[in-house]
Amino acid sequence: MPDVGPALADELLAEARERTDQRLERWACRLEAHDGEDGRALAYALRSPGKRVRPALVLAAYRAAGGLAEGIAGVAAAVETVHTYSLVHDDLPCMDDDDLRRGRRTTHREFGVGVATRAGYRLVAVAAQVLADAARELALPAATLGAMARALFEAGGIEGMVGGQWLDLEAERRRLSLADLIRVHRGKTGALIRASCVLGGIAAGAGPEAAKALRVFGEEIGLAFQIADDVLDATATSDQLGKTAGRDRELAKSTYVSVLGIEGARADARRHARLAVEALAPAGLPAESLAALAGYIVERSS
Numbered sequence: 001m002p003d004v005g006p007a008l009a010d011e012l013l014a015e016a017r018e019r020t021d022q023r024l025e026r027w028a029c030r031l032e033a034h035d036g037e038d039g040r041a042l043a044y045a046l047r048s049p050g051k052r053v054r055p056a057l058v059l060a061a062y063r064a065a066g067g068l069a070e071g072i073a074g075v076a077a078a079v080e081t082v083h084t085y086s087l088v089h090d091d092l093p094c095m096d097d098d099d100l101r102r103g104r105r106t107t108h109r110e111f112g113v114g115v116a117t118r119a120g121y122r123l124v125a126v127a128a129q130v131l132a133d134a135a136r137e138l139a140l141p142a143a144t145l146g147a148m149a150r151a152l153f154e155a156g157g158i159e160g161m162v163g164g165q166w167l168d169l170e171a172e173r174r175r176l177s178l179a180d181l182i183r184v185h186r187g188k189t190g191a192l193i194r195a196s197c198v199l200g201g202i203a204a205g206a207g208p209e210a211a212k213a214l215r216v217f218g219e220e221i222g223l224a225f226q227i228a229d230d231v232l233d234a235t236a237t238s239d240q241l242g243k244t245a246g247r248d249r250e251l252a253k254s255t256y257v258s259v260l261g262i263e264g265a266r267a268d269a270r271r272h273a274r275l276a277v278e279a280l281a282p283a284g285l286p287a288e289s290l291a292a293l294a295g296y297i298v299e300r301s302s
Contacts, residue, residue, distance in 0.1 A: 009056075009296035012289060016056035019073035020080050027081075027126060041111040041119040042126065045084050048102050053225070053297065054079045054196040060289040061200025061214050064280070074134025075148065075203055078127045079196050082156045085123035086192070088116055090165065100238065124156065138203060148202050155195035164188025168253070176254035182223065189229070190222025197221075197290075213283035217290060220276035225297050227269035230255040231262060236302065269298040 028043035035042065055076030062072045091098040091106040092113060099109050108116035131152060135145040154160055164187025171184060197218030201211045234249070234257045256265040273294040280287045 006292070006296060006299075008289060008292035012056045012060060012293060013052060013296070016052040016059055016076060017050075020052050020055040020077045023074060023077040023130065024080065027130065031126070037111065037115055038118055038122070041107055041115045042122060044110060045088050045107050045119055045123065046081070048084060048087070048104070050080070050102055052080060053293070054083055054192060056293055057193065057196040057218070057221075057290075058200045060293055061197040061217075062204045064285045064287075064290055065201045065204035065206040065210050065214065067200070067204030069138050071134055071137035072200070072203055074130060074137055075199055078131035078134060078152060079192065079199065081123055081127035081130055082152060083192055085120045085127070086156065086161050088120040088123065092116065095165070095169070124153070127152070127156075140203065144202060148199050151195050151198045151202065155191040160187050160191030160195070164191065171254055174254065176259070178259050181254055181256065181259060185223060185226040186219070189226040190219060193222035193225055194218030209283040210285055213280050213285055216279035217276045220272045220279065221294050221297060224269045224272035224276065224294065227256040227265050227272065228298050228300065230257045231265050231269070232300075232302065233257075234262060273298045
């Protein structure tokens with residue numbers, strides 16, 4: 001990987017947080033003003049703080065493919081909205097049954113299981129509206145909006161996050177092989193990270209070679225992200241993570257740490273990050289920003 005310091009990643013993440021959160025706040029205000037308790041739950045979920053890694057990947061991929069317009073922040077906000085839906089449902093009692101997310105009470109602890117479940121489903125529709133608004137702002141043709149919607153909602157559905165979560169639940173208290181573990185996380189975590197990179201390319205009008213390179217980058221960095229998460233779950237505190245640490249062990253989940261050990265998992269995360277950045281070169285895509293984010297993903301402390 002190129003020797004890119006953390007300053008660029010910090011700059012990209014700060015920009016992604018500011019620009020994405022502005023758009024999410026507008027939607028939160030709109031929803032809580034009209035939809036009663038459901039609207040308040042939607043607004044609560046949308047206002048959840050976060051690192052905004054996926055929006056940062058959208059911005060970096062868009063720019064790497066030659067995009068310049070400010071409206072790409074709307075596409076980043078749509079991706080973050082789908083991610084938010086997944087977190088609301090992931091925390092439910094029928095899933096990981098967690099009380100804490102991003103340093104505050106989970107949506108179902110704040111509003112109840114039924115309201116949180118509905119909020120998660122409704123966030124998918126909100127994401128579609130956010131994406132459509134972004135496409136109008138970017139003056140993208142209907143076919144391009146269709147391609148972006150297909151990439152985003154396939155990543156969020158049975159072929160992506162939902163399917164991966166299903167496999168993850170089935171794997172509790174079972175010992176998975178590394179190949180099976182990769183299959184789980186290419187869906188559960190990797191699909192939306194891959195889609196973040198793909199959407200940036202589509203919005204920028206990337207050609208076939210560039211689009212393929214961004215997809216491979218997303219696939220590899222998606223696995224690196226999950227491996228780093230598994231290491232953090234095993235080594236960090238709840239205060240550091242903003243969520244309950246050690247849940248993988250409590251649920252007897254197979255993880256990259258349980259299969260490879262902590263140091264082996266760290267090495268594998270770095271290997272996938274290196275492969276991600278190397279995938280950009282054949283298409284001639286500038287690697288600096290995406291490489292900075294790749295480095296952040298595998299070296300982060302929360």
